[in-house]
Amino acid sequence: MVSIEWDSNLSVGVELIDEQHKMLIQRLRELSEAIEVTQGTSQIMKTLDFLIDYTDFHFSTEEKHMTELTYPGLGAHREQHGVFKDSLNRLVEDFEEEGATGALAESVNVFLVNWLINHIKGVDKEFGDYLRQKDITL
Numbered sequence: 001m002v003s004i005e006w007d008s009n010l011s012v013g014v015e016l017i018d019e020q021h022k023m024l025i026q027r028l029r030e031l032s033e034a035i036e037v038t039q040g041t042s043q044i045m046k047t048l049d050f051l052i053d054y055t056d057f058h059f060s061t062e063e064k065h066m067t068e069l070t071y072p073g074l075g076a077h078r079e080q081h082g083v084f085k086d087s088l089n090r091l092v093e094d095f096e097e098e099g100a101t102g103a104l105a106e107s108v109n110v111f112l113v114n115w116l117i118n119h120i121k122g123v124d125k126e127f128g129d130y131l132r133q134k135d136i137t138l
């Protein structure tokens with residue numbers, strides 16, 4: 001099972017983004033649970049769709065604010081978001097081809113979770129620092 005929980009170590013100091021990260025983590029956990037208790041295909045697909053939709057929404061929110069602020073880290077940040085989206089798309093393909101395998105659960109629990117934690121603690125926090133330096137509230 002996914003062991004990721006939001007706690008203050010993951011705070012980027014921006015409420016809007018922290019709240020979205022909490023929801024993203026919750027969706028990731030729901031997907032992991034759905035795969036591990038091997039819920040029916042349609043239920044797993046539903047949690048995957050939820051996660052994909054929410055990921056798009058969240059990444060768009062960050063990128064929209066970065067664009068508006070002509071944030072210098074936007075390009076590199078967007079690239080990282082692209083990596084996660086590509087991984088999610090591959091996950092959907094794997095699921096469609098092979099179902100809820102142990103390898104699929106591993107991809108969610110290890111790769112997606114690690115990516116998210118590293119991303120939040122790295123470039124998302126950098127963006128939070130930038131906003132504070134410039135005294136900008138989202």
Ligand SMILES: [Fe+2]
Nearest residue numbers: 062077119124
């Ligand atoms: Fe981000």
